[in-house]
Amino acid sequence: MSEQGPSEPKGRGDAWTEERGTSDTPRAPKGAARSGLSDTPREPKGAAPSGLSDTPREPKGAAPSGLTSDEGARREDGASRAPGGERDNTAPGGEREDTAPGGEREDTAPILEVRELTVHHGQLQALDHVSLRVFPGEVYAIIGANGAGKSTLLRTIAGLHQPTEGSIRYDGQDVTRVRPERRAISGIGMVPEGRRLFGSLTVEENLQVGATYARKGPWTIERVYELFSWMKDRRAQRTEQLSGGEQQSVAIGRALVANPRVLLLDELSLGLAPVVVQRIYGMLPEILATGLTVLLVEQDVSQALRVASHLQCLLEGRTTLEGKPSEVTPEQVEVAYFGLRTPVGEGSEEP
Amino acid sequence: MVWVNDIIQGILVGGLYALFACGLSLMFGVMKVINLAHGDLAIIGGYIAVGVIAVTHIPVLWSFVIVVPLMAVLGYVLQRSVIQAALDRSILTTLLVTFGLSVVIENALLEFVNANSHSLGVNDAIITSSFSIGSQISIAYLLLLIFVVAVVVLTGLQYFLSRSRYGRMIRAVADDREAAQLSGIDYRHVFGIAAAIAFATVALAGIAYGMYSQFSPTTGTDTILLFAFAAVVIGGLGSLWGTLLGGVVLGVSQAIGAQISGSDEFLAGYIVFLAVLVLRPQGLIARKATS
Numbered sequence: 001m002s003e004q005g006p007s008e009p010k011g012r013g014d015a016w017t018e019e020r021g022t023s024d025t026p027r028a029p030k031g032a033a034r035s036g037l038s039d040t041p042r043e044p045k046g047a048a049p050s051g052l053s054d055t056p057r058e059p060k061g062a063a064p065s066g067l068t069s070d071e072g073a074r075r076e077d078g079a080s081r082a083p084g085g086e087r088d089n090t091a092p093g094g095e096r097e098d099t100a101p102g103g104e105r106e107d108t109a110p111i112l113e114v115r116e117l118t119v120h121h122g123q124l125q126a127l128d129h130v131s132l133r134v135f136p137g138e139v140y141a142i143i144g145a146n147g148a149g150k151s152t153l154l155r156t157i158a159g160l161h162q163p164t165e166g167s168i169r170y171d172g173q174d175v176t177r178v179r180p181e182r183r184a185i186s187g188i189g190m191v192p193e194g195r196r197l198f199g200s201l202t203v204e205e206n207l208q209v210g211a212t213y214a215r216k217g218p219w220t221i222e223r224v225y226e227l228f229s230w231m232k233d234r235r236a237q238r239t240e241q242l243s244g245g246e247q248q249s250v251a252i253g254r255a256l257v258a259n260p261r262v263l264l265l266d267e268l269s270l271g272l273a274p275v276v277v278q279r280i281y282g283m284l285p286e287i288l289a290t291g292l293t294v295l296l297v298e299q300d301v302s303q304a305l306r307v308a309s310h311l312q313c314l315l316e317g318r319t320t321l322e323g324k325p326s327e328v329t330p331e332q333v334e335v336a337y338f339g340l341r342t343p344v345g346e347g348s349e350e351p
Numbered sequence: 352m353v354w355v356n357d358i359i360q361g362i363l364v365g366g367l368y369a370l371f372a373c374g375l376s377l378m379f380g381v382m383k384v385i386n387l388a389h390g391d392l393a394i395i396g397g398y399i400a401v402g403v404i405a406v407t408h409i410p411v412l413w414s415f416v417i418v419v420p421l422m423a424v425l426g427y428v429l430q431r432s433v434i435q436a437a438l439d440r441s442i443l444t445t446l447l448v449t450f451g452l453s454v455v456i457e458n459a460l461l462e463f464v465n466a467n468s469h470s471l472g473v474n475d476a477i478i479t480s481s482f483s484i485g486s487q488i489s490i491a492y493l494l495l496l497i498f499v500v501a502v503v504v505l506t507g508l509q510y511f512l513s514r515s516r517y518g519r520m521i522r523a524v525a526d527d528r529e530a531a532q533l534s535g536i537d538y539r540h541v542f543g544i545a546a547a548i549a550f551a552t553v554a555l556a557g558i559a560y561g562m563y564s565q566f567s568p569t570t571g572t573d574t575i576l577l578f579a580f581a582a583v584v585i586g587g588l589g590s591l592w593g594t595l596l597g598g599v600v601l602g603v604s605q606a607i608g609a610q611i612s613g614s615d616e617f618l619a620g621y622i623v624f625l626a627v628l629v630l631r632p633q634g635l636i637a638r639k640a641t642s
Contacts, residue, residue, distance in 0.1 A: 160529060184535040196530040198523045209523045212516065213535035258534060 109172060111136045111293050112157065112188075112262050117166035119149070119156050126152040128317040129166065134262065134310075139284070139294045141308030141325075143301050145337060149317040150297040151193050154264045157295070158190045159183045170262070185213045189260025193267045195251040197239040203250055204235035210254035217259025218290045224253035227283060245276035252280070256287065263287070265296035269303055281307055301333060315339045352487040357606040359488060365582075365602030366498030367563060369595040370556040371575050372582035373505055374549035380589035381525045381545040384434060384445045388452035390576030392550060395456060396422050396557030397566050401469050411471045411562060412478070419554045426550025427543040434546065435539055453572060460568035471561035478562075497559045501595065504552055509591050511548075521545050581624040587634025596635055 112134040119127040127149045134140045144150045155161050157168055159180030167176045175183055184190070198206050207221045225232040228249045234242075239250055248268060255263060269277040277300070284307055288294065298304040304311065305325045313321035313336035321328060321336030334340075375389045386392075399421060400414040407417075429452075437448035473479055473493065481491040512518035524531045524541045531538055560566060560575065578601065586597025601620050608619020627634065 158533060160532070179537070180529075180532040181535050181537045184533055190533045192530060192533060196527050196533075198526040198530065200526055201519070201522060205519055205522075208516075209519055209531070209536070210534050212520060254534065 108136050110134055110169075111171055112295065113169040114153070114157065115167045115169070117153065117156060117163050117168065119152050119161055119163045121152070121161075126317055127156070127163075130314065130317070130319055131166075132312055132319075132322075134293060134295050136261075136293050137288070137291070138309050139288065139296065139307050140310045140312070141304040142295070142297045142312050142314060143299070143304045143333075143337065144297075144314035146299065147316075148314040150299075150314055151266055152317075153314070154190065154266050154295070154297050155192075158188060158192075158264055181213075184258065184260075185215075187215055187259075187261035188264065189255040189258050189262065190264040191248075191251045191255045191266060191268065193270060195244075195247045197247055197250055197254070199240045200238065202236050202238055203231060203242070206239055206250055206254050207235075207257050211257040214257055215259040215261075219256045219259050221253075221257055224256055227256075227286060228253060244272050245280065248272060248276075248280055249283075252283070252287075260292065262293045262295060265294060267297055267299060269298060269300045277303060301337065305333075313337055352485070353610065354607075356488045357610045358603055359490065360494070361603030361606030362599050363490070363494040363498045363602070364606070365595070365599030366494070366501035367556070367559055367598070368578050368582045368601050369505065369598030370497065370501045370552065370559055371579035372586070372594045372598055373501075373508065373591060374552040374556070375576075375579045376583050376586075376589060376591065376594045377508070377545060377549045377552070379583070381521055382430075382434070382438065382445075382542050383442055384438065384449065386434075386549075387446065387449040387576065388456060388571075389449075389553065389579055390571030390574070391453045391456040391460075392422070392425075392571070393553045393557035393560065393575045394460065394566055394568065394571040395425075396554035397469065397471065397561040398460065398464060399554075400471055400558050400561060404471070410475070411473050411558075412475065414471070415555060415558055418558060419551045422554035423547040423551040426546040426548075426553075429550075430543045430546030431539060435542065438542075453576075457568050457571065464568065466567055468565040468567045469561065470565035471558060473562050493562060497563065500555065500559065501598070504555065505591050505595050508548070508552075512591075517541075517544060578620075581620060583634075585624055585627045585635060587636040590634065590636045593634050593636030600635070 110133040112132075114130065114132045116129045116131055117127050118125065118129055130149070130153060132140070132142075142150050142153060152161060156163055159175070159178060159182075163176065167174055169175065170183070170186065170188060175186075175188075178186075198209060201209065204221070207224060211221060225235070230246070231249065231253065234246075239247055242250065252265075252268075268280055272280070281303060284294070296304070296307075308325050311321070311323060311325050311328060311333075312319060313333065315336060316339070320339065321332055371390075371393065375386060378384045378386050378389075396418055400411070400418050403409065403414050403417050404411060409417075433448060433452065434445060437444040478493050478496065481489050483489045512522060520531070520536055520541050521544065523534070524536060524538045528538045531541070556575065557566075560570075581601050582597035583594060584597070585600050586593030586595070600623060604623040605616050605620040608622075609616035611619070
């Protein structure tokens with residue numbers, strides 16, 4: 001990641017500027033080419049919205065192409081030769097794009113499936129019939145502005161909020177009414193927003209608490225010390241004394257030692273310096289290599305685009321965009337993110 | 352020499368006060384529950400001991416073998432039912448609920464036992480006697496025993512909290528309930544465990560008080576709860592060693608007050624209590640901030 005990091009944002013950046021520079025209002029050609037995309041900013045939610053938003057990922061019946069390499073390799077591919085890759089993908093009318101991951105996904109059942117989830121905070125509706133399906137091995141990114149409902153979605157999946165409507169299925173089982181600690185034990189791990197470490201406990205004790213009900217798996221406290229090399233020497237320190245980035249690392253370690261199957265990452269970048277964010281996201285491939293599935297929420301769009309294999313944008317509690325990062329155009333993201341028809345707030349997504 | 356004796360007596364009584372206070376301190380530290388029924392529960396422990404001894408004729412000193420587990424179970428059950436239900440509403444509700452519990456316990460005792468004083472008479476000569484150092488210092492074995500028990504309980508509790516798996520879970524839950532849930536910890540169960548431990552110490556406090564003095568249904572609120580509060584506030588909320596120090600400071604100031612004038616015993620204790628509240632509201636040993 002540290003190697004592809006620099007090359008990727010450059011490619012993205014080019015695309016952004018190019019798009020902004022050339023086409024102002026009607027971006028028909030590109031949008032049309034990527035037909036598989038579900039750009040559904042104001043979807044009427046009455047008629048089978050889940051079907052709608054799922055369309056791009058539904059298999060077209062075609063045999064899966066040879067693109068079965070792991071997400072990391074694919075991402076690297078797409079990143080390093082962004083313009084060429086895009087043309088490649090768009091040529092067959094989005095068909096190939098869909099079948100490649102679609103076919104791969106079809107082989108396995110979704111590990112996490114959220115259907116028509118509606119959540120209220122008191123009178124306020126935070127989520128409005130949001131659906132998503134996360135398949136094993138994916139990095140599923142949910143982006144959106146402040147208050148879009150991203151964190152609520154993640155917290156509801158972890159069990160910290162009760163939905164007013166809809167269901168959550170994990171590993172084929174309905175867990176909508178299951179208590180959060182039971183979900184954690186069954187393999188839904190979470191790094192909560194703001195890290196939420198046990199402040200009066202040491203680094204090691206935080207990890208030990210995380211490992212209390214650990215499932216069997218590759219992650220141990222020692223392994224976490226290997227991942228974050230500084231940590232072992234400072235394991236006897238209280239986490240209150242650590243910097244923000246270090247605390248975030250401990251929070252990730254605490255979630256990992258439980259050996260979750262699905263890891264929910266809530267705004268890893270929050271309150272951290274960009275360099276630190278880069279470093280933490282740089283750890284992601286190594287974490288994914290152990291067979292985890294990641295569902296992450298991120299305000300920082302460029303960061304999310306860099307790591308995600310699937311993207312979903314929320315706006316005011318609704319899904320406004322869904323697809324693979326390579327499928328979506330920057331202005332689609334912009335519209336979905338801000339809910340505006342004309343691109344404004346230039347550059348505000350990119351730190 | 353009189354003063355030295357006073358201070359020594361004060362320190363020893365301080366052990367009893369620390370025993371009163373540590374359950375209160377633990378429940379506040381972990382669940383943020385200020386248990387206003389704390390003193391009455393200690394008295395219940397005393398009455399259970401009276402009953403157990405009457406039925407089984409076991410020696411008073413061994414009554415804790417039955418009373419402590421009984422109270423621990425009661426603690427777990429009360430926490431998981433009444434107190435948790437109050438906690439789910441708000442912290443303030445727990446104040447009301449435990450106050451209500453206190454009133455209920457007191458009146459139930461008046462109704463079903465009676466208003467007479469009871470005590471747990473120790474017939475063992477080694478316990479009832481005392482030994483002297485010099486001509487003016489006389490130390491009762493019972494008080495010494497209570498002090499030792501208090502130190503052992505607090506040391507054990509400290510060790511349990513800092514070293515054991517459950518202790519770690521208790522501290523984690525006290526720090527951040529939700530984050531603990533995300534690690535698979537059922538905080539309600541952990542609260543129950545903490546309450547069970549707190550009630551076990553409360554049972555010891557009740558038995559110790561019954562041997563040291565005598566109790567009636569109202570002793571819980573008018574003596575034990577007040578002294579427990581004073582000890583906790585003087586020592587510092589949530590700090591176990593602070594609780595011991597608070598108990599000792601309270602005991603010593605009472606002893607000195609009594610020496611000045613017999614009627615100033617409790618007044619002196621409360622003056623120190625107020626002075627600490629004004630001058631050092633976090634207590635003598637402040638718990639390292641977690642929130």
